[in-house]
Amino acid sequence: MEDTLHMTFIWLHILGLALWVGPQFFLAVAWVPASRQITDMPQRVAAMRTITHRFGWLGGFGLALTAVAGTYLIFDWRDHYAVPSDTEFTALRFGVIFIVKMTVLMVMLGVIGIHMFVLGPRQLEKLEAQAHGEFVTEDELRGIRRQSMFLSISGLVLTLAIMVMGVMLNTASWSLQEI
Secondary structure, eight states: OHHHHHHHHHHHHHHHHHHHHHHHHHHIIIIIIHHTTOHHHHHHHHHHHHHHHHHHHHHHHHHHHHHHHHHHHHHHHHHHHHHTSSGGGGGGGHHHHHHHHHHHHHHHHHHHHHIIIIIIHHHHHHHHHHHTTTOHHHHHHHHHHHHHHHHHHHHHHHHHHHHHHHHHHHHHHHHHBBO
16 A cells, blocks of 8 residues: 555656646747747737746646655655665765755746746736837847746756656665765
8 A cells, every 4th residue: 555655646746747847848849939920919928828827827736746746755755765764864865866856946946936927927018018019129028038038948957857856766776875
């Protein structure tokens, strides 16, 4: 039963990551190029607002699912891997990689937070203003797009690095070795 529970939480952890990272690839690879084909700017901005709003909900759910499953997995790691309680957490590669993973996660959440709650809304406001005939310079839009792209790519790269560390943690023959 314990193994079944552990496998279920690993699956939930991976599902959460898929819900988080999948839409990031969709936005970068499919939506951005496709949206350039929408010549009616108010329609393009409306579609962008809908897609990014839904991404926020889906990605947020994925992050929450990952956090819940990950919390179970970190509380269960000693029992699951039969690590004695007197073994220091940071005496094993597992502990060090986990700490680095959580640090990178905090940075990723900061980057994504700035993008979702500051830069993204600012970009949409400028695009909506331009779509409604207000004066917005191309340089202004280009600058916001560059910043948005930088934060999006940074968030994705950090997410992928976190995923690599997750694989490292679950390779017990490697991660449970002493440092």
